[in-house]
Amino acid sequence: MALQDVCGFLDTLDDTGPCTYPPNEMGYMWRTASEFDRDSAFHFLFPPQQCSRKNRVPTLFSSTFSSLSPHQQPFQLSHGTTTLGFIFQDGVIAAADTRASCKGLICCPTSQKIMPIHSHLVVNTSGSGADCMLWERILTREMRLYQLRHRKRLSINGAAKLLSMMLHPFKGTNVCVAATLCGWDGEETRETLNSCMEIAEVKEAVEQDTGVSTISDSALSSVKMASVNEQEILKDAYALNPAVSDQNTKNVLSFGGRSGPRVCYVCSDGLQLKGEIISVGSGSPYAYAVLDDGWRWGMTVDEAVALAREAVFRATHWDAYSGNNVDLFHITAHGWRRRDREDLKEEYYRERERKRKKIKEREKERQKREGDELGEGDIYSVHCG
Amino acid sequence: MMISARAYGDNGKMKEYHYTGPVEHKFSPYAFNGGTVLAVAGEDFALVASDTRLSEGYSIHSRDSPKCYKLTDTTVIGCSGFHGDCLTLTKIIEARLKMYKHSNNKSMTSGAIAAMLSTILYGKRFFPYYVYNIIGGLDEEGRGAVYSFDPVGSYQRDTYKAGGSASAMLQPLLDNQIGFKNMENVEQLPLTLEKAVQLVKDVFISAAERDVYTGDALKICIITKEGIREEIVPLRKD
Numbered sequence: 001m002a003l004q005d006v007c008g009f010l011d012t013l014d015d016t017g018p019c020t021y022p023p024n025e026m027g028y029m030w031r032t033a034s035e036f037d038r039d040s041a042f043h044f045l046f047p048p049q050q051c052s053r054k055n056r057v058p059t060l061f062s063s064t065f066s067s068l069s070p071h072q073q074p075f076q077l078s079h080g081t082t083t084l085g086f087i088f089q090d091g092v093i094a095a096a097d098t099r100a101s102c103k104g105l106i107c108c109p110t111s112q113k114i115m116p117i118h119s120h121l122v123v124n125t126s127g128s129g130a131d132c133m134l135w136e137r138i139l140t141r142e143m144r145l146y147q148l149r150h151r152k153r154l155s156i157n158g159a160a161k162l163l164s165m166m167l168h169p170f171k172g173t174n175v176c177v178a179a180t181l182c183g184w185d186g187e188e189t190r191e192t193l194n195s196c197m198e199i200a201e202v203k204e205a206v207e208q209d210t211g212v213s214t215i216s217d218s219a220l221s222s223v224k225m226a227s228v229n230e231q232e233i234l235k236d237a238y239a240l241n242p243a244v245s246d247q248n249t250k251n252v253l254s255f256g257g258r259s260g261p262r263v264c265y266v267c268s269d270g271l272q273l274k275g276e277i278i279s280v281g282s283g284s285p286y287a288y289a290v291l292d293d294g295w296r297w298g299m300t301v302d303e304a305v306a307l308a309r310e311a312v313f314r315a316t317h318w319d320a321y322s323g324n325n326v327d328l329f330h331i332t333a334h335g336w337r338r339r340d341r342e343d344l345k346e347e348y349y350r351e352r353e354r355k356r357k358k359i360k361e362r363e364k365e366r367q368k369r370e371g372d373e374l375g376e377g378d379i380y381s382v383h384c385g
Numbered sequence: 386m387m388i389s390a391r392a393y394g395d396n397g398k399m400k401e402y403h404y405t406g407p408v409e410h411k412f413s414p415y416a417f418n419g420g421t422v423l424a425v426a427g428e429d430f431a432l433v434a435s436d437t438r439l440s441e442g443y444s445i446h447s448r449d450s451p452k453c454y455k456l457t458d459t460t461v462i463g464c465s466g467f468h469g470d471c472l473t474l475t476k477i478i479e480a481r482l483k484m485y486k487h488s489n490n491k492s493m494t495s496g497a498i499a500a501m502l503s504t505i506l507y508g509k510r511f512f513p514y515y516v517y518n519i520i521g522g523l524d525e526e527g528r529g530a531v532y533s534f535d536p537v538g539s540y541q542r543d544t545y546k547a548g549g550s551a552s553a554m555l556q557p558l559l560d561n562q563i564g565f566k567n568m569e570n571v572e573q574l575p576l577t578l579e580k581a582v583q584l585v586k587d588v589f590i591s592a593a594e595r596d597v598y599t600g601d602a603l604k605i606c607i608i609t610k611e612g613i614r615e616e617i618v619p620l621r622k623d
Contacts, residue, residue, distance in 0.1 A: 102535070105553050111541060129539035134507050173511060 080321025082283030082312055083113055083124035085182040086291060087261035087276050088299045091332035094122050094182040095308040097283070097315070097322040098341070100129055109324040110341075117143060119335040121156065121183030126281045127176035127268070135177050139163050155185045156262035157274065163266045170268060177268040178280050184331050186259025261331070283315030283322035290314050301330065305339065313344055415467050415515045416441055419598025420452050421549035422463030423585060424521035425563065426529030430578050431608045433461040433521035434585045435549075436593070436620060438601040439468060448601040448622065452549075455613060456482060457492045460522035461606045462502075465549035466536070467515035474514050477505060495522035499532035499540055506538030513537050517548040522608055529608075547588075551596035555588055582607065586618055593620040 083096035096113040099106055111129070116122045117140050125132035142162055146154045154162070160181055167177060265273040265280065277295055279287040290311040299307070308328055316323040328339040419440040425432045435452035438445060453463045454475045462478070464471040481501060485493050493501070499520050506514060518534040533546040545563045547555035560566040562584055565573050585605055593600040603618040 107535065108533075108541065108543075128537070130503075130507055130510070130535060130537040133503070133539050175510070 080319075081113060081126040081281035082279070082287055082315040082319060082322040083126050083180060083281055084277070084279035084284070084287045084291065084308065084311055085124055085180045085263045086278070086295060086304075086308070087263055088295070088304050089297055090299075090301050090304070091184060091330055092182045092261040092263060093304045093308045094124050094180070094329040094331065095312050096124050096126075096327050097312055097344075098325040098327060099316075099321065099323045101321045106323075112327065114327050114329050116329075116336055117159075117181075117183075118147075118153065120153065120185075120331060120333075121159065121181060122329050122331060122336055124180040124182065124280065125177070127178045128174075131175050131177045131268070132179065135163065135167065135179070138166060142166070156181050156183045156264050157185075159183075160264040160266045160272055160274075164270060164272050167266070167268045168270060171270055175268050177266075179266050180278050180280055181262075181264045181266065182329070182331060183262055183336075184260065184333050185262050186333060279311070281315075281319075281322065283312075283319035286315040286318045287311040305330065309342070309347075313347055316344055317348070414512075416469070417515075418446075418466070418468040419550050420465040421547065421551040421555065421589070421592055421596065421599045422452050422465045422517070422519050423545075423547045423555060423559075423588065424463060424519045424531040424533075425545045425559075425576070425581050425585065426521065426531040426543070427576050427578060427581055429523075429527055429529065429609065430581070431461075431521040431523060431529035431531065432581055432585055432605060433463050433519065433608070434589065434603060434605040435463050435465065436589060436599045436601060436603055438599060440598050445601075451604040453604055453606050455606065456498060456520075457522075458612060459492075459608060460495045460498055460520060461608060461613065462498075463519045463521070463548070464516045466517050470514040470516045474505070474516055474518075478502065481505070495520060495524055495530050495532070496542075498522075499534075499542075502532075502534065503538040503540050506534065506536065510537055517552075519546050519548050521606075523610065527610055550598040551592040554595060555592055558588055558591070578607070578609070582616070589618075589620060 080101045081097060081099070083094075085092060085094045094114050098110050098113065100108040100111040107129075113126065113132075114122050114124050115136050117136070121143075123136055123139070125136060139159065139162070143154050143159060146162075163179065163181075167175070263275060263278050265271070265275075265278045276297075277288070277291050279291065291307065294303075294307045294310070296303075305328060309326055312322075312326045316326075323344070325341045325343050327341055330337050330339070420436055420438060422433070422435045424434070433453050437447075437449050437451045439447040439450035450468070452465050452471065453461050455461050456478060462475065464474060478498070478501075482493055482498070485497075502518060502520065506518075513536045515536055517536065520530075520532040520534075522530055524530040531543045531546055532540050533543050533548060534540040545559045547559060561568065563576060563581075565571055582605060586603065589599070589603045600621045600623070601619075603620050605616045605618070607614045607616065
């Protein structure tokens with residue numbers, strides 16, 4: 001089948017991992033034309049082992065790789081970044097800086113670290129640039145194949161597991177990928193979209209900072225939807241039934257909500273994390289500080305965007321390896337939307353202006369206060385005169 | 386006589402010499418041969434320029450070893466780093482170009498060559514080609530395109546890029562002159578071919594002043610829809 005050959009259908013996940021090339025008649029490690037055609041991304045070239053291990057048969061892949069003494073690479077690959085992703089009541093925000101550094105030199109001040117995978121999923125990448133580029137492409141391919149085979153999109157958690165499994169053979173090598181998958185899970189049907197519109201209006205009418213109510217049976221039955229989309233159900237329930245209990249709501253979403261916003265972190269070490277706020281990179285401690293302070297489940301979109309922007313700005317200010325611009329994506333049930341790339345240099349100057357104004361105002365107030373106090377003191381006026 | 390790459394610091398320059406005690410030298414498959422490459426993309430042209438010095442440690446192997454290689458009528462690649470890997474990599478790229486031409490009956494476009502090079506480089510992720518590549522050419526719409534790579538295949542499209550030993554000196558100058566970065570109240574005129582060529586010559590003359598691995602001569606490949614033209618300009622030979 002043509003598509004099967006093009007995708008290397010039987011090749012991809014049957015591979016038990018990267019393989020070494022046996023020398024062929026033409027010479028050492030030259031690939032033949034047929035091998036190029038079925039270019040599975042899992043065929044990597046490994047250098048011959050130099051020590052006295054001529055006839056060693058690799059049993060476990062991890063032991064093979066960790067015993068490979070990698071040749072001293074005289075160059076460094078790009079690292080260092082600030083990326084973040086968090087969920088809130090109206091979707092997911094993914095933000096990142098745009099600096100790609102290479103051990104002290106900025107290789108690229110305008111790299112793109114947030115890459116869309118499909119209409120409802122973007123991935124924030126950090127770690128080595130080439131690894132992230134390649135693994136993001138592989139993940140996109142696998143997710144598209146899943147969608148074609150199973151006629152539904154793979155969930156974010158599923159995508160995280162898939163990526164983690166694909167990276168597992170490379171554990172112990174210096175592949176460095178730390179990806180945050182940010183997206184919206186859930187089936188999209190016409191009814192869902194319509195009810196989203198209705199609920200948006202209702203939401204504006206009754207918007208408050210506290211969370212939404214518990215699911216009650218009457219609310220569920222009153223909303224005729226083809227799919228389980230609990231965000232929408234919850235909002236409608238709030239309109240009908242104003243008993244508020246955000247604790248329950250949060251539990252529902254984290255322990256069993258089948259759709260809604262999701263953030264997942266996958267690392268080439270094999271670590272997988274789920275949560276509400278995830279930040280990765282050398283600037284992440286600074287970003288976490290800002291996010292922890294301002295994050296609320298019930299934020300509006302503008303508040304969330306401002307919070308993400310502020311977090312990246314502060315991180316770029318303190319972290320040497322982050323900087324230049326900030327990219328921001330907002331993912332909702334309708335898909336992802338991208339905000340224009342913003343140069344943080346301008347923000348830095350605006351901040352300085354604001355500080356200067358504040359200092360001036362404080363000076364004025366102080367002088368006024370002192371002026372009032374001195375109003376009666378003759379001694380002082382004589383002294384100044 | 387090949388000096389081990391361990392004698393070099395991480396930026397490719399020789400480390401200071403002082404005796405620290407007996408040191409075990411392992412065979413290193415890499416060497417650093419110096420050289421600088423630069424590419425600029427304009428509205429309807431692209432330039433790829435490189436110096437022609439091939440050095441190793443304190444010696445100069447050749448004064449006439451340019452680092453630009455013509456791939457197709459609209460694409461030129463500049464490779465600097467370890468000369469052995471540059472030669473092999475260009476051989477592999479040329480072979481792949483021929484295979485593509487024979488099976489698809491057309492030449493590869495610049496974007497396609499860039500994507501292919503990325504996968505070739507990543508195929509050797511665990512024993513990389515020690516080459517800094519920059520591809521310059523015209524895209525399908527006839528506009529100039531520059532693609533810059535790192536040694537393991539991460540790439541992106543730029544307007545201008547410098548690579549190689551003097552890259553850290555040249556890139557800020559290009560940022561200022563072509564990207565108009567950090568300049569206030571400046572009229573941003575589009576870059577003409579003549580101005581770009583003059584800029585590249587000036588930039589390499591400056592690089593040759595301060596970088597020991599850059600010098601001897603400068604070769605500029607100018608890619609326009611009429612074809613590829615070459616210019617050779619002498620540089621400092623000391």
